[in-house]
Amino acid sequence: QVQLQESGPGLVKPSQTLSLTCTVSGGFIGSGSIYWGWIRQPAGKGLEWIGHIYISGSTNYNPSLKSRVTISEDRSKNQFSLKVTSVTAADTAVYYCAAVGSQNAFDIWGQGTMVTVSS
């Protein structure tokens, strides 16, 4: 059974880069799920798709964040990562990593990690 776990700093200063890693256990990032993605949720608000990396290595990003976001994978560590540059308070949220399987929907989620942007 595949499980996901986010990790990374819980506090990032404005204008700096937010970096998070999602570790995949119980499965291999190079097989099984089709997409490995990131979704975020500001406190008390709804869900926003950030982007994902396809099993082939190609990526898709939300245009609202596209110029600031990079999603990459490290198969040797069975991890995929998120970087968001030039962060502001508006980037404060719980960040989830998630996997899209054959259902083409997010069927596996990490527990989420809170990231606060503040000086």
Added chain:
Amino acid sequence: DIQMTQSPSTLSASVGDRVTITCRASQSISSWLAWYQQKPGKAPKLLIYKASSLESGVPSRFSGSGSGTEFTLTITSLQPDDFAIFYCQQYNSYPWTFGRGTKVEIK
């Protein structure tokens, strides 16, 4: 972007009630719609994919229907464990987008 509009935003119901939540897309998304349940402090959980397919392990009291621009999630007999926020999500085209959520609370 495709806008997903859920209604109602809040729904008060009792255990045993039949509950229906609606999700409308700003343009046709065929059947590329998923429903998720989120409880406080937890990650969303996939309930329904491709508009009407029940995710493995999800109780059969949950069902989805619709295609094109109008979709519904129905809970046939609300259980105490079902009080949560429900989100729809389209994956017909990028960017993938979510509805704002429907909170199902105890009446």
